[in-house]
Amino acid sequence: MLFKIAIKNLLGAKLRTWLNVFVTSLSFFMIILFSAMYDGMREHAKQVTIDTEIAGGSYWHPEYDPLDPMTFEDAHAVLPRAVKVLVNQGKAFPVLVSQASIYPNGRIMPIIMKGITPEQNIVNMPTQMLAGHEEVTIPVMIGRGMAKDAKLEVGDVFTIRWLDANRTYDADEGTVVHIMDTENFKLDMGHIWVPLDKAQEMLEMEKEATYVTYAEGLSIVENKGNWIPRDVKYLIRDMEALIEADEPNAAIFYIILLCFAGMGIFNAQVLSIFRRGKEIGTLMALGMTRARVVGLFTLEGGLNAFLAAIMTVILFGPLLWYFGTNGIWLGVDYSDGSMGLIVEKYLIPVYSVGLVVTTTIVVSIIVLIVSYLPSRRIARMKPTDALRGKVTV
Secondary structure, three states: OHHHHHHHHHHHHOHHHHHHHHHHHHHHHHHHHHHHHHHHHHHHHHHHHHHHHHOOEEEEOOOOOOOOHHHOOOOOEEOOHHHHHHHHOOOEEEEEEEEEEEEHHHOOEEEEEEEEOOOOOOOOOOHHHHOOOOOOOEEEEEEHHHHHHHOOOOOOEEEEEEEOOOOOEEEEEEEEEEEEOOOOHHHOOOEEEEEHHHHHHHHOOOOEEOEEEEOOOOOOOOOOOOOEEEOHHHHOHHHHHHHHHHHHHHHHHHHHHHHHHHHHHHHHHHHHHHHOHHHHHHHHHOOOOHHHHHHHHHHHHHHHHHHHHHHHHHHHHHHHHHHHHHOEEOOOOOOOOOOOOOOOOEEOOOOOHHHHHHHHHHHHHHHHHHHHHHHHHHHHOOHHHHHOOOOOO
16 A cells, blocks of 8 residues: 555656656666776776786796896896796797986987897787887887887887896997887886897897796696796776776766765765645545655655656666777876776776665665655654645654
């Protein structure tokens, strides 16, 4: 009986009911969308990093710290036997890392120089463009962002200065043979890439490397010496930390949306109790207990949340599907890495069952709570006062 009365009351309220339902539905939509955007950002950054840099993971020299260039001088050694077997089988490739300086157009720029095997096909980098340039002293590949900062183009020649294994500075001419387009700014900004054998010759580190990247699906080898295995989870921890650091900002936005939905339902319930005093008094005079009257008003609030969920599917479902298929234009191109994240121009939200279910449960609980709070005042009302219209909420 309560359900039928609640439906009748909601339909009788007409515009007020649908406005409350729309506001709650809008909260559903915005919370799902923004949560999915964060998930999409995380998944895209993870996928691009795995595709272009990490693959299945890496073996690091024990002295290597990519965030501390001062460690590069000592972070190199001959590969352990088991790791070298993977390289010979084409299941891994070594990278030699060192500090260097370049002098494009008379300017000095500190950079990180990395030697890489041109024939590798484990990560999505155009390293094959470094092969077959015997006519130049040092073939160099750089990213689009690096080319823009250094004002370099294909064919430009500049001086490279480095410190070799004997702690002796040396310099020679490098030639830009390719400018790559990559979404991974960590391969671009402040980096130059040269053939591995050329880097080993320049640094006098024959057959040595700083880290080895292996293909996906391989397990950790046993005879890896003192080299440290790094899995995908470890290698993307910086991006996870950046996204998690920004999530409190999103949480504030979620709270604001929930407050909008809650205030709409709360105001509607207060107004209902105030305007329907005689109805409440009549129901109580006819024998309906105060608890059931409170339950009636709380049920009306719960039905608001249910109708809002249906409206979200009907009204905003196609929009969520469109964004999930075509992405959301962010208005600014962050592909140059200025944001410190790997973000594509069109951010594609990632929806999950857990996200939808969690959002529905949280919003529904909030709506039920704000529906119940004003309804508690009904328990203090006397039927005679309600019938005479003496209602205080």
